Amino acid sequence: MANGNLILDVQHQIPFGMMIVFYIFIAGMAAGLFIFSSLGPVFGMKKMQPLAKPASVMALAAVIPGVIALIVDLGQPLRFFKLMYRFNPSSAMSWGTYILTIFSLITMGYIYFLWKGDTRRIKRVGIAGLVAAVSLGLYTGFLIALAPAHPLWNSALVPVLFLVSGLVSGLSMISVGAIFFPKLTGLTSNSADEMMHKMKGWFIALELVLLVSHLMALFVSDAGRAVFHHLATGDKMFSFVILQIGMGMVLPIVLLLVSKSKAMMGISSILSLIGVFALRYNMIIGGQELPRTGQMMRTLEGGWGATVIFLVLSVILLIFLPTIVNKVINKFLSPSSSGRDTQKHAV
Amino acid sequence: MSTKANKYVMVIDLRKCVGCHACTVKCKMENDVPEGHFRTWVVEADVGVYPNVTRAKLPRLCNHCDDAPCVTVCPVNANKRNEHGIISVDKDSCIGCRYCIAACPYDARYLNPETGIADKCDFCLNRVENGLMPACVSTCITHSRVFGDINDPNSEVSKLLSKHATQVLNPEHGTQPNVYYIGLDATLSDTNFQVLRDKGAV
Secondary structure, rough: OOEEEEEEOOOEEEEEEEEHHHHHHHHHHHHHHHHHHHHOOOOHHHHHHHHHHHHHHHHHHHHHHHHOOOOHOOOHHHOOOOHHOOOOOOOOHEEEEEEEEHHHHHHHHHHHHHHHHHHHHHHHHHHHHHHHHHHHHHHHHHEEEEEEEOOOOOOOOHHHHHHHHHHHHHHHHHHHHHHOOOOOOOOOOOHHHHHHHHHHHHOOOOHHHHHHHHHHHHHOOOOHHHHHHHHHHHHHHHHHHHHHHHHHHHHHHHHHHHHOOOHHHHHHHHHHHHHHHHHHHHHHHHHHHHOOOOOOEEOOOOOOOHHHHHHHHHHHHHHHHHHHHHHHHHHOOOHHHHOOOOOOOOO | OOOOOOOOOEEEEEOOOOOOOHHHHHHHHHOOOOOOOOEEEEEEEEEEEEOOOEEEEEEOOOOOOOOOHHHHHHOOOEEEEEEOOEEEEEOOOOOOOOOOHHHOOOOOOOOOOOOOOOEEOOOOOOHHHOOOOOOHHOOOOOOEEEEEEEOOOOOOHHHHHHEEEEEEOHHOOOOOOOOEOOOOOOHHHOOOOHHHHHHOOO
16 A cells, blocks of 8 residues: 655544543442442342442432533533433434433432332442443443444453453442541441452452453454553553553552552552553543544644543542432431331441 | 436546646535535645656545435434435534434534534535536536436436446445546555555554
8 A cells, every 4th residue: 555645634633532531430330339239238248238329329319410511511411401301312322312311210219118128129220320330330331332433342242341340440430438538428337348349359350361361353444553552662661561451450459459458448449449440541632532524633723731630529429428318318218117127227 | 308307427537637726616605514624625636657647636525325324323313315315514513422423434524613513515505406506516617527316317427437447435344435436556456554554553
């Protein structure tokens, strides 16, 4: 093929920017948090029962800034309601609108029944919520997997990878809450520690397997190889090799193997959260930077400002919402119903 | 008389294009395209080895694909294809989510920073509906761009398509584009990742 010297072309901007990275990170975390919250009440894992209340509220705390970020990021934010009634069955974003809405509503109902102590209803709502949470984790992957001409995106492994990394971030967030803010989040029980320790290692390992499989399959095309080199040896080397794989995946596993202490679990969880955010960043931004036509790299417009604000907002919500919800619900639920609750919130 | 509805396509004869960029300028004036964005633009590259060197040109615009990813992914059905095959953005429905921009394999779309909605070439729908040619076609100094009805065997586009070998951009995406090129140079139609590797970008 002729190797032409490009004289003139138009540089295109990346359509999905940092706000989408943030949203996909926080939505995956919300899905993960809900799934771990349901392990006790729905699957009957006694040891995970103390996680149910705090994790369910944290799932809601993660979804709120995610939805706001999505709306703020629109070119016409005031038209967001059109998503609800102009449904397009072939658009993953249309599915996502309903998945997000249903997930948020179910989570609120689930929280209500959890505090009321209605075991039968908790289980029913929990199962519905589990379906919604898995859909939420998967759809963020389908969103990008269904946009053609992106070798890094167009794979059926992407939704699964996003779901599994969402589980890792959900688990890590629970650990961070339990170790650094036990009073505020209500994660004071130690009964789940051992199981979480084990699960975390396995989920990161699964995440690594999925990631490697996905990257290996990229070698089928020239565009795929180019995107692999872009991540592994090019501009994204720091965020991919060092942040995502080194600090975010390998180091947490090593730390978990070395020590079972609480401090180590906390550090490895913070590293995991950074790693999962880096994964979203590399997938979304890194997947768009290579040209689809022409030979100009595409550029990311706009800075990190809004994203940092939303990250801070979500950290505040994740830490403080469990206490707030606990106080508010206990105030409004009648004494008789909350009195019957044998697993009273620890705050 | 053909009973089929008109279906508009564009044929661009690259042997005639001189790379004057009159189409780019006229399009920006006609459609009030904001700074830094283009509905149509011309890519140029030097190809060949001395003494057989030439300047390849590639005018770019929306391909108005028969199987358009932008229409598939729009969550609010704001991308409309009219009965003549022209795809345009419904200005009152678009929410500016940019999913169509991510999905378009041809980079033909952009988010208009002034209106907050997705924008792209619509074959100058207002002009075509009033019996005029698209602005880029009417301004092309070499008659390189030809616009017309592919269902009419006597139209200029039909004659060109039957007479010459034509290419479309990235047929591997299966989008069935409706902008045809005569004499498309592979340097411009295929992304050469080796060039990016040499530059150290990848």
